[in-house]
Structure formats: C-alpha cells, structure tokens
Amino acid sequence: MKLTNFYQFFYTPRKLSPKYKKVDEYLIRGPHPSISDLIELKKEGVTQIYDFRHIGIRGFKFIEKFICKELGIKYIRRPYSHLKHQFPTTDDLNTIAKSVKTNGENGGKTLFHCNSGSHRTAHMTAFYDLTKGEPIDEVYNKMGGIKYGQKVQEVIHKHFYEQKYFNREYKNTHTLNPIKKFKNQFNNKVIDAISTAQASFLAIITRYKNW
Numbered sequence: 001m002k003l004t005n006f007y008q009f010f011y012t013p014r015k016l017s018p019k020y021k022k023v024d025e026y027l028i029r030g031p032h033p034s035i036s037d038l039i040e041l042k043k044e045g046v047t048q049i050y051d052f053r054h055i056g057i058r059g060f061k062f063i064e065k066f067i068c069k070e071l072g073i074k075y076i077r078r079p080y081s082h083l084k085h086q087f088p089t090t091d092d093l094n095t096i097a098k099s100v101k102t103n104g105e106n107g108g109k110t111l112f113h114c115n116s117g118s119h120r121t122a123h124m125t126a127f128y129d130l131t132k133g134e135p136i137d138e139v140y141n142k143m144g145g146i147k148y149g150q151k152v153q154e155v156i157h158k159h160f161y162e163q164k165y166f167n168r169e170y171k172n173t174h175t176l177n178p179i180k181k182f183k184n185q186f187n188n189k190v191i192d193a194i195s196t197a198q199a200s201f202l203a204i205i206t207r208y209k210n211w
Contacts, residue, residue, distance in 0.1 A: 016040040019117070024132075026104025029125045031117035038067050047108030048074035050096060052120040054081035080120050082193035087200045093127045094135050101133025118165060119194055123201045126159040130205060140208055152205055160198075168194070 017037060020030035032053065033041060041049075049068060053061065061077070068075035078096065080086050088096075100110045112128075114120035130151060131139045140148045160166070168191050171184035 014040065016044055020111070023125055023129060025109075027100050027110050027112065027125065027128055029112045029117060029121050031121075032113055032115055033064065033111070035063075035067055038064070038071060038073070041111055042071045042073060045107075045109045046073060046111050048076060048099070048103050049111045049113070050076050050078055050099075050124070052078055052080050052112070052114040052124060054084070054086075055079045080114075082119065082197040083190065085193075085196065087197055088123065090136065090204050093124070093204065094131070096124060097128040097131050098133045098135075100128050118163060118167065119197065122159045122163060122165050123197065126155045126201075127205065129155045129159065136205070145208065148208065156202075165198075166194075 014036075017030075017040070020028050020033075020037070020041065022028055028041070028044070028046065030037075032051075033049075049064075051061065051064065065075045065077075076099075078088075078092070080088055103110050112121045112124050127136075130136070134142075143151065168187060170191060171187045173181055173184045173188065175181050175184070
C-alpha cells in the first residue's frame with residue numbers, strides 16, 4: 001500500500017487552506033505545505049511545485065519531495081537564499097515563469113512556495129504575474145513604456161504591500177541578555193537581506209529607462 005493511500009485512509013477531506021492564494025488559473029502561491037496541504041493541492045489541480053527554500057535539511061525537504069512523487073506532482077527545487085545573497089537572475093525568472101505557463105496550458109497548476117510564502121515566493125510570483133510566462137523584454141516591447149510601468153506598480157503593490165512583504169521591524173541590539181541580543185541581531189540581518197533581495201528584483205523589472 002502506498003503511503004498516500006494509507007494516509008488518506010485516516011484523512012478527513014477539507015477545503016484548501018486560505019493561506020494558499022490563487023494568482024490566476026495557472027498559479028497558486030503559499031508557504032511550505034504539509035502532507036495534508038499537498039493532498040488538498042493535488043485535488044485543486046496542482047501538478048508541479050517550485051520550492052524556493054534555501055539549501056539545507058531544515059524543514060525536512062526530502063519529505064515533500066517523497067510525498068510529491070507519491071501523489072504524482074512534479075517537485076522542482078530552485079533554492080534561493082537572501083542571507084547568502086543568492087538571488088534569481090533574469091534568465092531564472094523567465095524560465096520559471098514560462099514553465100508555469102506551459103504547465104497551465106497542459107491542464108495543470110503550479111504552486112510557488114518558500115518557507116513562509118512571503119518573500120522569495122513574492123518575487124517569483126510578481127515576475128510571473130508581470131510577464132505571464134513571456135520573456136520580460138518581449139512584454140516590455142508589447143506594452144510600451146507607460147503601460148509596462150503601470151503593470152510593474154500593480155504587481156509590486158499586489159504581491160509585496162498587500163501581502164505584507166515588509167513585515168519585520170528592526171530590534172534593539174543593545175542588551176545584556178546574550179540570547180536576546182543574538183535573536184535581535186539575526187532579525188536585523190534578515191531585514192537587511194530582504195531589502196537587498198528586493199533591490200535586486202526591482203533592478204531586473206525596472207531596468208528600462210523610458211518609463
């Protein structure tokens with residue numbers, strides 16, 4: 001008996017959690033899914049998943065890969081790390097967005113996720129929503145400067161500000177408590193890394209000069 005069949009024997013069907021948000025008919029975004037979430041995502045028509053979490057064993061990434069195989073979902077690891085300044089390039093973004101389009105045209109849906117679904121996922125989702133799977137240069141040429149600029153502002157607001165991308169605040173590191181000091185230092189380091197990642201992403205989508 002396959003693990004998924006055994007698991008579903010004890011499983012009570014439910015609706016997909018609202019933490020998973022539909023971007024369009026081809027794409028869903030959200031946080032790292034549990035086994036229950038993966039079953040529900042499969043029912044929603046998800047046939048491929050992009051996992052953007054950083055390299056490492058934290059979160060037991062092999063479990064997701066195994067369950068996806070059991071469910072017949074294509075699992076794709078594309079690790080990016082803000083803290084290590086490992087950001088997607090324009091080619092990476094174009095390739096992934098095109099994959100979503102191709103998968104959708106073949107009748108499937110794609111899930112984008114990282115850990116929380118708030119930061120790396122936001123970049124990948126915003127790019128797809130901007131281009132809909134077409135090369136970004138072609139999108140700009142088709143839209144023209146003004147319309148392209150309006151679309152950029154739209155996706156930034158939709159996928160960053162509405163989704164609370166900037167949801168951390170700097171913490172005071174002047175404390176005699178070493179544990180608290182370490183946590184606050186790490187928090188501030190993450191904020192700086194997120195800001196750098198945002199600048200890198202914006203440089204890609206706003207590199208045109210005449211809008």
